[in-house]
Amino acid sequence: xxxxxxxxxxxxxALLDALESRxxxxxxxxxxxxxxxxxxxxxxxxxxxxxxxxxxFAAEGHVHGAGCGCEGHDQRGNNxxxxxxxxxxxxxxxxxxxxxxxxxxxxxxxxSTSVSLADYRLQHLVRELNREGARLARAACDDAEAADPxxxxxxxxxxxxxxxxxxxxxxxxxPGFRAITxxxxxxxxxxxxxxxxxxxxxxxxxxxxxxxxxxxxxxxAIEETFEAHGARLPVMISGTITDASGRTLSGQxxxxxxxxxxHVDPLAIGLNCALGAKELRQHVDALAQVADAYITTHPNAGxxxxxxxxxxxxxxxxxxxxxxxxxxxxxVVGGCCGTTxxxxxxxxxxxxxxxxxxxxxxxxxx
Ligand SMILES: [Zn+2]
Ligand SMILES: [Zn+2]
Numbered sequence: 001x002x003x004x005x006x007x008x009x010x011x012x013x014a015l016l017d018a019l020e021s022r023x024x025x026x027x028x029x030x031x032x033x034x035x036x037x038x039x040x041x042x043x044x045x046x047x048x049x050x051x052x053x054x055x056x057f058a059a060e061g062h063v064h065g066a067g068c069g070c071e072g073h074d075q076r077g078n079n080x081x082x083x084x085x086x087x088x089x090x091x092x093x094x095x096x097x098x099x100x101x102x103x104x105x106x107x108x109x110x111x112s113t114s115v116s117l118a119d120y121r122l123q124h125l126v127r128e129l130n131r132e133g134a135r136l137a138r139a140a141c142d143d144a145e146a147a148d149p150x151x152x153x154x155x156x157x158x159x160x161x162x163x164x165x166x167x168x169x170x171x172x173x174x175p176g177f178r179a180i181t182x183x184x185x186x187x188x189x190x191x192x193x194x195x196x197x198x199x200x201x202x203x204x205x206x207x208x209x210x211x212x213x214x215x216x217x218x219x220x221a222i223e224e225t226f227e228a229h230g231a232r233l234p235v236m237i238s239g240t241i242t243d244a245s246g247r248t249l250s251g252q253x254x255x256x257x258x259x260x261x262x263h264v265d266p267l268a269i270g271l272n273c274a275l276g277a278k279e280l281r282q283h284v285d286a287l288a289q290v291a292d293a294y295i296t297t298h299p300n301a302g303x304x305x306x307x308x309x310x311x312x313x314x315x316x317x318x319x320x321x322x323x324x325x326x327x328x329x330x331x332v333v334g335g336c337c338g339t340t341x342x343x344x345x346x347x348x349x350x351x352x353x354x355x356x357x358x359x360x361x362x363x364x365x366x
Contacts, residue, residue: 004226004227004230004231004232005230005231005232006231006232006233006234007197007229007231007232007233008202008233011152011154011202012202012233012234014152014154015152015154015202015203015234015267016234018103018152018154019267019294019331019332019356020356021356022352022353022356023325023330023331023332023333023351023354023356024103024104024331024332024333024356025101025102025103025104025332025333025334025344025347025348025351026102026103026104026106026156026296026298026332026333026334026335027094027097027098027100027102027104027105027106027334027335027344028097028100028102028298028334028335028336028339028340028341028343028344029335029336029337029338029339029340030079030090030093030106030108030110031079031337032310032337032338032339032340033093033096033340033341034079034082034089034093037089039076039082039086039089040076041074041075041076043082043085043086044075044076044077044078044081044082044085044086045075045085046084046085046086047085048084048085049075049081049085051064051070051072052071052072052073052074052075053070053071053072053073053121053122054122054124054125057124057125058070073120073121073122074120075120075122078111078120078122079108079110079111080108080109080110080111080112080117080129080133081120081122081125081129082108083108083109083129083132083133083136084125084128084129084132087132087136090108090133090136091136091139091140094136094137094140094141095140095143095144096341097341097344098140098141098143098144098153099144099341100341100342100344100345100348101344101345101348101349102153102334102344102348103151103152103153103154104153104154104155104156104203104332104334105137105140105141105153105154105155105156106137106156106158106205106207107130107133107134107136107137107155107156107157107158107196107199107201108133108136108137108158109129109130109133109134109157109158109159109160109192109195109196110158110160110207110208111160111162112125112126112129112130112133112160112192112195113126113159113160113162113188113189113191113192114126114187114188114191115162115163115164115180115184115185115188116160116162116163117129119163126188126191126192126195127191127192127194127195127198128195129195130157130191130192130193130194130195130196130198130199131195131196131198131199132199133157133195133196133199134155134157134195134196134197134198134199134200134201135199135200137155137156137201138155138199138200138201141153141154141155154202154203155200155201155202155203156201156202156203156204156205156236157193157196157197157199157201157202157203157204157205157233158204158205158207159189159192159193159196159204159205159206159207159218159222160207160208161207161208161209161210161211161214161215161240162180162185162188162214164179164180164185164214165178165179165180165210165211165213165214165249165250166178166180166181166182166185166211166213166214166217167211167212167213167214167250168211168249168250182213182216182217182220183217185214185217185218185221186217186218186220186221186224187221188221189217189218189221189222190221190224190225193221193222193225194225197225197229197233201233202233202234203233203234203235203236203267204222204233204234204235204236205235205236205237205238206218206219206222206235206236206237206238207238207272208238208239208240208272208273208336209237209238209239209240209248209257210239210240210242210248210249210250211248211249211250212239212248212250212252212257212260212261213250215237215239215261216260216261219235219237219261219264222235223264234267234268235264235266235267236266236267236268236269236270236296237261237264237266237268237269237270238269238270238271238272238296238297238298239252239254239257239269239270239271239272240271240272240273240274241254241271241274241275241279241280241283242274243274244279246282246283253283253286254271254283254284254286254287255286255287255290257269257287258287258290258291259290262291262292262293265293266293267293267294268293268294268295268296268331268332269287269291269293269294269295269296270284270287270295270296270297270298270332271283271284271287271296271297271299272296272297272298272299272336273298273299273300273336273337274300275299275300275303276299276300276301276302276303276312276317276320277297277299277312277317277320277321277324278302278320279299279303280297280299281320281324281329284297284324284329284330285327285329288328288329288330288357289360291359292359292360292361293359294331294332294357294359295329295330295331295332295357296330296331296332296333296334297321297324297330297332297333297334298333298334298335298336298339299317299321299335299336300335300336300337300338300339301313301316301317301335301337301338301339301343302316302317302338304337304338309338310337310338310339311338312338312343313343314340314342314343314345314346314347315346317335317339317343317346317347318343318346318347318349318350319350321333321347321350321351322347322350322351322354325350325351325354326354328355328357328358329357330351330356330357331356331357333347333351334347335347
């Protein structure tokens with residue numbers, strides 16, 4: 001896929017130049033920021049979804065109306081839906097991260113796949129949520145760029161892992177069972193990728209990968225989408241080490257994770273979520289030694305406490321990620337669960353002026 005031209009050559013070149021010249025800062029958590037608004041069901045639904053279903057969409061031949069029989073579904077917690085029902089909140093969160101110093105803004109599309117949206121019976125919204133999610137982030141980035149043209153800001157179109165695993169059974173009594181197939185995931189990711197491109201994303205990121213087979217389906221779908229467009233965007237991949245064993249849920253070390261995905265020639269590979277920066281260090285180091293892609297990391301604000309919250313302060317995280325930077329481990333740093341604009345600001349200060357990791361010259365296959 002690296003033979004295709006860029007969809008937007010000027011944006012791609014600006015990103016590559018920025019990566020060569022400094023350590024870039026990715027934004028922090030969206031969920032943590034949304035939580036602070038203490039939204040209720042009516043906020044999530046807005047007018048369009050007031051009945052718990054989409055007033056603008058019905059199965060063929062059906063018209064919604066009083067007593068039409070359509071059941072509503074609770075939407076509270078469907079954070080991606082806020083892109084449509086509370087775009088003011090999502091755009092403001094993007095803006096806060098930009099003010100904090102983020103170069104890269106992630107779209108509010110972590111669950112905008114048909115697989116995840118089915119939990120809310122809104123799977124028909126995939127294209128729209130990805131397109132509008134990218135547009136909101138694009139608008140926020142364009143505003144920040146207009147205010148300071150010397151600092152380009154990039155929209156990272158996010159493709160989340162979905163709640164299902166293609167290589168593992170959710171049922172201990174039926175190890176051969178799969179809740180989802182590769183082709184179902186591939187179709188889901190294809191539609192989401194189309195929306196992200198349509199909305200103006202600069203990059204697509206396959207994020208929080210806990211099952212490498214899910215990521216392969218996403219990357220396959222991305223490649224198909226690029227081929228259909230005859231042009232591509234830079235691709236980033238970020239995996240998740242799920243526990244102290246130092247492996248992903250599908251059992252891979254960071255190194256194995258890289259070797260299973262390097263064939264797609266990603267712009268960047270990294271690790272995010274599940275662990276704090278301290279616990280992630282050895283795994284980021286392992287990636288940095290083997291990968292000839294740029295290295296990204298966006299850890300949680302520490303390990304979850306007894307209440308499921310995160311305790312690491314902006315200063316705590318900045319100290320640890322500042323050391324990653326000075327040790328030459330990283331090209332992009334940011335935050336995942338529990339991080340806020342204050343964390344991103346402290347991290348941005350800690351890595352400012354530090355030389356970015358240079359990619360090792362690896363033996364090239366003939
Ligand atoms: Zn109806
Ligand atoms: Zn996280």
